[in-house]
Amino acid sequence: MDFEQEQRNRVRRIPERGHYDKETIYAIVDEALICHVAFAVDGQPFVVPTIHARMGDELILHGAKASRLLKHIEAGHPVSVAITLLDGLVMARSVFHSSMNYRSAVLFGTGRVLASDGEKLAALEALTEHLARGRWQDARQPTALELNATTVVAIAIDSASAKVRVGPPNDDAEDYALPIWAGVLPVQQQAGAPLPDPKLASGIAAPEYLVDYRRQR
């Protein structure tokens, strides 16, 4: 399924890098650990990094009750969410054609606050599992008091697009003869070995999903 191309989600610069299908867009959303949420108050833009999870066609965000962003969403204002995966630095022979390899998505929508404990728990499970699949069952799950202190919102993804660049540099024809190294420096977000809490009781091994951690791609 494709999102309709409209004013807010159209990829203008280098339109051949634009994608509007859910498969491409949602794969980026699901792989990324964090997103950046933009909102505007009286013309003043704000942007906040936060964790997210996708449930169907909704993006889940959460935070403390007092969060300015979540109150803003609760009031029905539109937000824009950027999710960006950096894959490499593209070193062209010319500065002009130097670039980056990336997969980025931008989502538009308005949100609703999840009211029932059941909905909130399901969303918190999605957030927890988004970060580390298997963690929800292992961890101590939220109490009624903790649930009450947490605001969870679901943003209906009304509009979205992705922009993707892959591959080697595209230099001007006459520049290929220059004696300049060109190519891609791959970059990737990588996990190291799990670092136990200094207060961890002895005899508790790090779980498999952290020892062998990788993002689904």
Next chain:
Amino acid sequence: MDFEQEQRNRVRRIPERGHYDKETIYAIVDEALICHVAFAVDGQPFVVPTIHARMGDELILHGAKASRLLKHIEAGHPVSVAITLLDGLVMARSVFHSSMNYRSAVLFGTGRVLASDGEKLAALEALTEHLARGRWQDARQPTALELNATTVVAIAIDSASAKVRVGPPNDDAEDYALPIWAGVLPVQQQAGAPLPDPKLASGIAAPEYLVDYRRQR
């Protein structure tokens, strides 16, 4: 030097994680490869990932002449820029206290378009060197035509703050007795081995600054 604490840059949630000194904030700006720029048009927020560089108290962005973001900045509208470094997934015993280790900065300001070729070249050098120190001298530098096709803006950083979380989880006292693994899964953006352009002429070795690539921290 500290930025003044005001409405737009104050860290509200967990204020003890807030920082207002340039040293902390600018170190985050300088280490990160990309930033997310938020702007608003008629109340609709947008957020765009892009590369950046800092020159003193200004943040440099660039793009094609037709860029909506750059035209918006040129028209004098305020922007907000988030720069986020993710350092780890904090696995607390409870879902409620699970978190992330991160260093994030948010900058506020308005921009000006760089007009002279000299200013533009200096800014493009800063952007190039921000990504790979040493590249500017190696690469084929911009022609007059290329300079003319590129818009470069400098955003005066009027207000800013950083938010930083480090260290192990902070669980509720009674949860430390639970038989649940807790700690931090470190995450880091890492570079791989440089991948030569398939069209690279033989006998051109990858430069030192890419073979031994690391971000200043």
